[in-house]
Every structure is written in structure tokens, then in C-alpha cells.
Amino acid sequence: MRPLRFLVPGTSGRYRCGGLLVEQQTARLLAELVPTELVTYRQREPGLPYLVDLLRAEPLGSSAATDSLWIVSWGFDVPRQLRALRGRPVAYHAHSSGYGFRLPPGVPVLAVSRNTLGYWGQWASRNPLFLVPNALEASWIARGDRPHNCGAEPAPSGRSIDVLIQRRKTSTYVLEQLVPALRARGLTVLVQDGWVEDLVGLFNSAKVVVYDSADHWRCSGVSEGFGLPPIEALACGCVLFSSLNHALADNLDPGGLAHQIGMGSLAADGERIAAAVADPAAWLPAPRRLEELLDELSEPRLRQRWRQALDAINIHIDRLQAGEPPLRPPSLLQLRLERWRQRLARRLA
Known part of the structure; x- marks a missing residue:
């Protein structure tokens, strides 16, 4: 299983929020399964690696560039992060939805809710999708x-x-x-x-x-x-x-x-x-119903869900790196043209 790098803008000041706490908690839990670290990309912080430094030290083409799995999550920054990490193993830890961007083919989605899962099930229907609800501390x-x-x-x-x-x-x-x-x-x-x-x-x-x-x-x-x-x-x-x-x-x-x-x-x-x-x-x-919900959202259950998802994601990345092309959903224009063609064929018949 590839080591994990959770990409966050920073861990102090204006970056302290619910999304950051979730990423920190998830990284802490997954550190028991696989080497895991936080990486900042907006502000440098003592004791934490910085994105630009890592990309320079691990250029594309080197073995180090594909050794780790990057986890991006900061909604408005995701498109820019995906461009910076192009050619490297990356997955999207999806919290909120509605940011308006589209994911490249093959990028796995780790959705924290069924609502977010359904959103990406619509707009990234051929990407690997997983449900990993946030855990209660x-x-x-x-x-x-x-x-x-x-x-x-x-x-x-x-x-x-x-x-x-x-x-x-x-x-x-x-x-x-x-x-x-x-x-x-x-x-x-x-x-x-x-x-x-x-x-x-x-x-x-x-x-x-x-x-x-x-x-x-x-x-x-x-x-x-x-x-x-x-x-x-x-x-x-x-x-x-x-x-x-x-x-x-x-x-x-x-x-x-x-x-x-x-x-x-x-x-x-x-x-x-x-x-x-x-x-x-x-x-x-x-x-009883409440305890069932709390058990489903407990930290051990989250760790188990992530383990299953990461196993599948690593297999998926191995296939991509071996040259297998990712599935691509048809464009909206293609879908509409196909629907028009079918309607025309029915009328002619």
C-alpha cells in the first residue's frame, strides 16, 4: 500500500476549520495502517513538508514521484492541485459538492457522505467511487x-x-x-x-x-x-x-x-x-438506532472503510501505471446527439 500524503493549505490561523480537523483526524487514524503525513501548500509550517519542495525533490520520471498517494480535499483548490500533481497517484477526498469543476478520468473519489457520493456518481460516473463517512472522535x-x-x-x-x-x-x-x-x-x-x-x-x-x-x-x-x-x-x-x-x-x-x-x-x-x-x-x-449510527461512524469503522478503499485504489493505480487507459464518460454533447439520433430513428421507423 502506497504511503499517503494529505494535502492541506496549512494547519494554523485562518486554516483551522472543520475540514482541516477531519483531514488531521483521518491522517492520524490511517497512520496505523500505512505511513501518512500532512503536506502544506499555501504556508510553510515547522515540522511539515511543503508541496513545492517535494515536487522539486521528486521530479516526474523518478520512482519517488509515483511512490506515494496524494489526497487532495480543499474544494476551490482541487483543480490547481490536480494540475500540479499530474502524472502522480492522486485521489480526491470529497467533502462538500458544488464547486463546479470536473475531475479528470481515473481520479478516485473518496466521498464523506451519500449526498456527495451521488453528486460525483453523476459527474464522474466512470471514476472509482468510495464512501468513507467522517468519524466521530x-x-x-x-x-x-x-x-x-x-x-x-x-x-x-x-x-x-x-x-x-x-x-x-x-x-x-x-x-x-x-x-x-x-x-x-x-x-x-x-x-x-x-x-x-x-x-x-x-x-x-x-x-x-x-x-x-x-x-x-x-x-x-x-x-x-x-x-x-x-x-x-x-x-x-x-x-x-x-x-x-x-x-x-x-x-x-x-x-x-x-x-x-x-x-x-x-x-x-x-x-x-x-x-x-x-x-x-x-x-x-x-x-438502539442511535448506537448503530454511532458505531457506523466510529473511528475503527472509518479505518476499516479506508483500508478497503485504499486497497482498491492501489490496484487501480497499478493498472493505470501499467498503461491501461481509464474509462471516460461520454460528453454531454455526445449524449444529446445520441438521444436525438434515437428519436429520429424511431420517427423514421
Whole structure:
């Protein structure tokens, strides 16, 4: 199995975000299977290799140029990265979709959600496709205060927060209409903003979590790639009210694992959330179903999925390097011409 190189713009400052944390977590887990390293390409950082330096040290034609498998993931930068890595083994770790680029033939896609998998199943139908959902860090599964979790760490003060909302990505509707309406009902609402040292402890302190990212992603023009915060809330035994856009619909279903936010009217949202605060047990998902989901999204399961995908990708790359051409899907023009030809043939017949 080829060593892995995860390409990230940087690991500090403005580059710290959910996508970076996922890449770091994945690299850490896969280091137990195969030599793995992070490589930066926008800012140099102590202790990490830099893309330009590696490309100069390993020119095309040398054995070193094909020894490693490069993993690219930063949506808007992917086309440029693929051009820089042309002739080298590369795969796309696809988080969000909708960036507008098309992948070259033969480039494998490692999709983090069924939503993203379906997108590339449409636009890269002849490329190797794999599903590798993001994993919850072990602390969420081990410490989350949910029913039937023997290792739970309940908050010392109990669930003192009626409703918890993380400001980032949250809609104006929730922040400017729903929050005042809930507080007017006498509920304790915390809008969390900024760095929190112990997120598990914070979520264990909340009865209800509200997550509404649909407006954020509609404005951004790309999709919610996976949506870990709602799963983290469920792992901590919170009642979840969430939007159901993009990859959130992979796991969340209205009235099952979660409840829809923005369901028709402000009054309806307020009444349902107040009822969930008053009796959380009546609004929580079935424990068995939740544990099955958490097991599927655990770090050992992610490692297993990646192992299977990497085995297939390495075989695929070996075939390409042996001279076997990759499959190419027909162009949209070819498809339309073929459809027109078939219609004309039917009319003539």
C-alpha cells in the first residue's frame, strides 16, 4: 500500500476549520495502517513538508514521484492541485459538492457522505467511487451522556442549558427570531461563539441542540459536506432540531433521529422545542438506532472503510501505471446527439 500524503493549505490561523480537523483526524487514524503525513501548500509550517519542495525533490520520471498517494480535499483548490500533481497517484477526498469543476478520468473519489457520493456518481460516473463517512472522535462516543452509555460523563450541574446553539453557520431566522421567542417562553438559551475547551462537556449540559445550516450553504453555493455537530449532539443525549439540507439527510430523518427546524411557523418551532425541554425522553431517538449510527461512524469503522478503499485504489493505480487507459464518460454533447439520433430513428421507423 502506497504511503499517503494529505494535502492541506496549512494547519494554523485562518486554516483551522472543520475540514482541516477531519483531514488531521483521518491522517492520524490511517497512520496505523500505512505511513501518512500532512503536506502544506499555501504556508510553510515547522515540522511539515511543503508541496513545492517535494515536487522539486521528486521530479516526474523518478520512482519517488509515483511512490506515494496524494489526497487532495480543499474544494476551490482541487483543480490547481490536480494540475500540479499530474502524472502522480492522486485521489480526491470529497467533502462538500458544488464547486463546479470536473475531475479528470481515473481520479478516485473518496466521498464523506451519500449526498456527495451521488453528486460525483453523476459527474464522474466512470471514476472509482468510495464512501468513507467522517468519524466521530472517540471522546464523543465514550463520554457522551446518552441512554445506555456506561462511560458517560454527565455535567456536574446537570443539563442546565435548555437550548444550545452554535453561532457559526446558524441561520438569521434562528438567531434573530427563534432565540428571542424561546427566551420569552422562559427557556435558558446559550448561543455559543468562539473556542470551547471541552465541547463534549458543553453538549452534555444541554437538553436541546438547534442546528440550522441551510441558509449558510445556500449562500455559499456549495453543500453541507457531512455535518458533524448534529451527530455530536446526538452522541451526548441531546434532543436535536436540525435542518435537513444536503448531507444532513444522510442520517437525520424528521421525527426519527432528529426533528426539523423551521417546520412551518415560528410558533410551531417554539412549541415543539419547549415540549422537548420539558420532557426530553419523549423526543430522543430510539437508543438502539442511535448506537448503530454511532458505531457506523466510529473511528475503527472509518479505518476499516479506508483500508478497503485504499486497497482498491492501489490496484487501480497499478493498472493505470501499467498503461491501461481509464474509462471516460461520454460528453454531454455526445449524449444529446445520441438521444436525438434515437428519436429520429424511431420517427423514421
